[in-house]
Amino acid sequence: MGKVRNILQVKGHAVYSIKPDNTVYEALQQLVDHNIGALTVTDDQNNVLGIFSERDYARRVMLKGRTSKETLIREIMTENPFTVSEEDSIEACMELMTDKHIRHLPVIDDKNRLIGLISIGDVVKYIIDDQRQIINSLEGYIKGTHI
Template sequence: MGTVRNILQAKGHAVYSINPDSSVFEALKILVDKNVGALMVVDDQGKFLGVFSERDYARRVILKGRASKETAIREIMTERPITVCENDSIEDCMVKMTDKRIRHLPVTDEQQRLIGLISIGDVVKFIIDEQRYIINNLESYISGTHT
């Protein structure tokens, strides 16, 4: 099975982020504009602080009766989220996502700097593509067209 590195090579390392002092309303506009479900929270020095997701919004703003324009991201973000590194296996990512019921995994390097983000959709797509490749090779082998 592949690694996180394989996913990042295919999709790129681009990550949408927001400053912790920004309002939840600003973050929601970015989520809609970029059509993503989470933003990485990064301070002015580029330090990775946490994650803001649609789930955070639902649970910590809407259900608590807070105002999106007056609430800062730092007040409701998920701090110290579960992360992965480029060498982690796709299988390990699936286990973490399933066990912890999360849909996004920040990818960090040895110094805990943010270098990417993978979603459950990225993981499922990788697994489907890998299985399709294996099936095609097996079919070619069985039919005698394998080179």
């Protein structure tokens, strides 16, 4: 099984972030502009403070009767999100995401700085592609065409 770095090699390290003092409206605009489901919330040193997702908006703004133009990210973000490193296994990420019911994992370096973000979709895609390669290799072995 692969490592988080394998996903980031394909996906890239680009991450969209927002500061805790930005409004929810500004965050929603970024989600729409980039067609993504979550933003990391970082400080000026690129340390992860939290994560803001569509789920946070639905549960902590809409359903609470708040307004997105007046509510700050710091008020509704998910603080201290689970994080992973590039060396963590894809299998461990899948277990963590499944057990904790989370869809996004910030990837941090050894200095706790944000270097990437993986989603449940990225993990599932990696696992499917990996299994497809194994199946193709086994089929080649059985047919005698395996190199």
